[in-house]
Amino acid sequence: MKRLRRFITDDRGSVAVMTAISLLAILVIAALAVDYGHWQDTIVKMQTAADAGATAGAARLLTVKEGDQGYQVEVNGISGTWSERSPPKIPYP
Secondary structure, X not given: OHHHHHHHHOOOOHHHHHHHHHHHHXXXXXXXXXXXXXXXXXXXXXXXXXXXXXXXXXXXXXXEEEEOOEEEEEEXXXXXXXXXXXXXXXXXX
């Protein structure tokens, strides 16, 4: 019983225990920060790839030719005209 009471009241080495616990908490926070940064980087790369795919698809479907009355616009086989003064006029089926 004396040993237990002496163990409970003795405060030698308590700084080492607190340092170990604090270091563990700091390492966990640092690991979460690294994971969050990687997650955000992956999201940006996926969004960039999706934007590039959408732009490439739109460019494949859109054909613009310069003519006498402005620009001849063709989207997926549907044609219309566009001049500098007016917005594109593309008839919809």
